[in-house]
Structure formats: C-alpha cells, structure tokens
Amino acid sequence: MTPLRGLWAVILLTATAAFAAEIPRAERRSGYDFMSRETRAMQDDDTANPAMLWVLEGEALWRRQVGAAGRACADCHGDARTTMKGVAARHPAFDAARGRPVTLEQRINGCRAERQQAPPLAYESRELLALTAYVARQSRGLPIDVTIDARTQPFVDAGRATFYRRQGQLNLACSQCHDDNWGRQLAGNAIPQAHPTGYPIYRLEWQGVGSLERRLRGCLVGIRAEPYEFGAADLVDLELYLMSRAAGMKMDAPAIRP
Amino acid sequence: MAEHPSRREFLRVAGGVAAGLGLGAVITVTPARATPAAMQEAIRKVVGASKVSPGRVKLEMPPLSENGNTVPLTVSVESPMTAADYVKAIHVFTELNPQPDVVSFRLGPRAGRARVATRIRLATTQTVVAVSELSDGSFWSDTVAVVVTLAACLEDA
Amino acid sequence: MAGALINVPERAKRGEIVEIKTLISHPMETGYRRNQSGARVERDIIRLFVATYNGTEIFRAELHPAITANPFIVFSTVATESGTLTFKWTGDNAFSVTESASITVD
Numbered sequence: 361m362t363p364l365r366g367l368w369a370v371i372l373l374t375a376t377a378a379f380a381a382e383i384p385r386a387e388r389r390s391g392y393d394f395m396s397r398e399t400r401a402m403q404d405d406d407t408a409n410p411a412m413l414w415v416l417e418g419e420a421l422w423r424r425q426v427g428a429a430g431r432a433c434a435d436c437h438g439d440a441r442t443t444m445k446g447v448a449a450r451h452p453a454f455d456a457a458r459g460r461p462v463t464l465e466q467r468i469n470g471c472r473a474e475r476q477q478a479p480p481l482a483y484e485s486r487e488l489l490a491l492t493a494y495v496a497r498q499s500r501g502l503p504i505d506v507t508i509d510a511r512t513q514p515f516v517d518a519g520r521a522t523f524y525r526r527q528g529q530l531n532l533a534c535s536q537c538h539d540d541n542w543g544r545q546l547a548g549n550a551i552p553q554a555h556p557t558g559y560p561i562y563r564l565e566w567q568g569v570g571s572l573e574r575r576l577r578g579c580l581v582g583i584r585a586e587p588y589e590f591g592a593a594d595l596v597d598l599e600l601y602l603m604s605r606a607a608g609m610k611m612d613a614p615a616i617r618p
Numbered sequence: 619m620a621e622h623p624s625r626r627e628f629l630r631v632a633g634g635v636a637a638g639l640g641l642g643a644v645i646t647v648t649p650a651r652a653t654p655a656a657m658q659e660a661i662r663k664v665v666g667a668s669k670v671s672p673g674r675v676k677l678e679m680p681p682l683s684e685n686g687n688t689v690p691l692t693v694s695v696e697s698p699m700t701a702a703d704y705v706k707a708i709h710v711f712t713e714l715n716p717q718p719d720v721v722s723f724r725l726g727p728r729a730g731r732a733r734v735a736t737r738i739r740l741a742t743t744q745t746v747v748a749v750s751e752l753s754d755g756s757f758w759s760d761t762v763a764v765v766v767t768l769a770a771c772l773e774d775a
Numbered sequence: 776m777a778g779a780l781i782n783v784p785e786r787a788k789r790g791e792i793v794e795i796k797t798l799i800s801h802p803m804e805t806g807y808r809r810n811q812s813g814a815r816v817e818r819d820i821i822r823l824f825v826a827t828y829n830g831t832e833i834f835r836a837e838l839h840p841a842i843t844a845n846p847f848i849v850f851s852t853v854a855t856e857s858g859t860l861t862f863k864w865t866g867d868n869a870f871s872v873t874e875s876a877s878i879t880v881d
Contacts, residue, residue, distance in 0.1 A: 395684065396680055396682070397680075398683075402690065407780065407796045407798075408796060410847070412798070413779075413799075416780065547768055549685075564687050565685055567802070567843065567844035567845070568844065568845075687843060687844075692849075716805075716807050717839065719839045719841070720839055720841040721838055721841070722837040723834070723850070724834065724837075725850075726833070728828070728855075729833070729834065729850065729852060729853070730792035730793075730851050730852060733850075733851060734848070735847075735848075736842060736848050736849070737842070737846075737847050738843060739805070739840075739842070
C-alpha cells in the first residue's frame, strides 16, 4: 500500500509540470517486452497459451450456421486464415453506414444483424471473445494499420483528447502513466506503454480472455473514473487513437499479459 | 486473484477509493491462510514417519511472479526411470495458501523421464516445496521461495 | 471455450520419450472467493486427470484449488507402440471430459 501511495504522489507532483510528450516512434515497445521470461514463453507456445482455447472455439463458431438466415461466417468469408488476414490490425475502421469508426466486435455484431439475422453477441461473452480471438489471431505478426484520413481524423482527435485528459477521483490522464512513466513499477508490475498489439488478451489477473474495452474500463475504475459503457463512442475513439499511436507495431494477438 | 481476500474485500466492502489507497477508514479482514505448520502436517500425511531428504528433486519456479494467479512450475527428479528404480509420485505444497496441498502427480517407469510442469496459484510471497517418492520408498525434496506481486489496477469485473 | 487442447507428437520412434502437453478450459473456482454480497462462491474444480495409453494408465494428477484456471499439465511417456492416448478430466459438479490422440510408433 505505502509504496503505491508514494508513487501516486510522485506522479501527481511531476505531472503538474510540463505537457505529456508522445513516445518517440523508435522508443515504442510492446507490452510483451515488459513481461517476465516465463510469461513470454507462455505466450509464444501455441500449445501452452490458454488463449488458444478461445481461438479454437472461435474457429468452430466461424463455421457454425446461425440466425434466421442460417449462415455461417465461413459461408461469406471462406477460410479466415486468408480472408481475415490483417483485419484486426485495421480495426477500429470507418463504417460508412454508421458514419463513424467501429471496433472488430461491433463489426462482427453488425454482420450478425445484417447478414445472419442473428441477435448480437454480448460484450465479453464467451462467443464474442472466441470469434475476436480467432480473427485477431489471423493478424499475428502483421503491423497495425488503422486508416487515418479525413473521415477518421476527428475520431482519432477525440480519442487523443481522452488520452490526455485528467479523469476520475485520482485526476489522472492515461498519458501520465503510459507516456511519462512507462517502464516504472506500479505495485509490482511494470507500467506498459499501452499499445494494443495483443488484443483480445489472456490476462493472468482475469484468468481468462478479455477485450481492450474491458482493460480500458478496468484502468478507468483504477483511477476512480466512471467507466464508459462497452461500445461507447468515447471508448471506440480512444481505441482508435491507441491503435494509431501504435501504427506499424506488430500484432501479437491473442497475447498473454499479467 | 482468488486467494487474496483481504485486498479484494477492501475494494468491495469499503467502496474502493479509501481502502485501495490505504487512506481513510480501514476495514480489517483476516485472510484465510495455512501456516508453515499446516504444510508440515500435509507433508507428514504423505510421507508418514519416513525422513524427507533435500536433493535429487529440482523445483523450478520464477523467483518473482508477475501475478499470483498463474505461476509456472516445473519439477524434475533425477532417476533412471527403470522398472527397478523409478519415481512413484511428486507432490507440491505451499506454506501460506489457504490450504497446503497443490497437486500430486503419479508417475511410473513408463514416464521415461521424471519431469512434470503445471501452473499454480500463490496467495502471497511464500515458500513452495516439492516432495518426491521413489520406488525404494525414499522421499526427496526441493524448496523455492517465490515473491508474488499484485496487479496494480484491480477492477470490479 | 474449446474443451481441451492436447499436444502429442503424431509419430515417434519406439523407445523415444515423448512430451505431452494438455490444456483444458475450466475456471477452477477455489471456494475461497466471495461474491458482491459477501457470500462464498462454492468450490468447483477439476480434481483428477488420468492419462492412458492403449488402455493402460501411464500418468495421473490429483488437483487441488491451487491449480490455476484452465489447468495446464505437462508430462512424458515412452512411445512403446502405435495406438491411442486417452485423457480424462473429472471434478466437482459431475465435470467429466475425455479426449484422445493417436500416435504412430515406428
């Protein structure tokens, strides 16, 4: 407890000073690099990575016919290993019908509604996590490549504003930990730079797979802020900003994190 | 993290902020814990009156675990693993988890090699002991101290 | 989640020691956690894992709540003959999962 209070005090003091500065591109490091050798070994071995249980389930769900339309993802998208390559690396992506960016989860539920005539899968449900883990797995090793153009720029800017805005009872901005104090210890774990290269992740703390939104909501609870609802614009814009901040970094989904 | 009721209960019962930062009113919760004596008793149940000698067993665990929920563990025992001379069992115990028994592996000459691995939960920084029973009835052990850290931002789920 | 993930080499030479890795989906609820209203969440764990090779038991593990969720167990066996390896997990609340894998031994 005491070291935690001490560190918060240091952060609050130093943060009143200058602007938070973005991490220079060359200094960007994945959360993977901050983990112990044992945890990295767990992630690297597909026969030992518990997230693979969700990937395998996702593979089965991909082929299952659902909804009034009686269609499987495979019926339109064929073999995910080819057709889903790079898809997770490009999300959140602009959806013309909605006039704003959507996450992979929202895209999947959009397909379910429009093409399968099936009800949406609940956020953090076993099925939605399995499908996103399976799709994200197909982007492993590929660089993050979200599109930043005239259409998405306003949403990236909104996400960036959230990242730099002080929030919650602890009055902390994401940048204060993840730009200014990455690498330092916070209650026994290294603070990562917050690049979403590995989502959905198997988090040791959760003993299960969870989405980036779950992690962001967890961080918000941690700084004693009201967490945005799953799928809220604030959260999606923040995700888009985080992915743009990590542009070019290699995806390692589904990753393991402490 | 299952076996850390004190910290979890701080956050739930006290409504979060104060307890999480150690400020304001603190509600004391007695955590469920075994004791080193309970671990010795659990080992005694397995070995009976036999002596347990340190050696021949190698317990590998990270000295510092990132999260007590999932701590990798490997145990290997020097043994030719022949029909005449083999490892019968490997037992793992902890000192300060709510209960001392963790797992018992039953092997035999068909294993070829006495080496097993799994992942365990550790409620707090503590000592882990592996005890191996050989076919000749002898018991051997190894001990490792593991420092356990917590996740910084516990969520309400 | 998919029930289980087994890793057994497809082929081995007679007498070779093969490493087997198993991973199964299970929360391994310890029985020590409390829910939002303070009530204990009941224990729900896998208690036993048994591996057989062409019907003969080659390995067994007795699990307690200290085994992490989604239990991961690695062990080895000598490749004696071609055939089937069977893995069975049983536990609280009538939990029972059986998986098999074939091995060809030259």
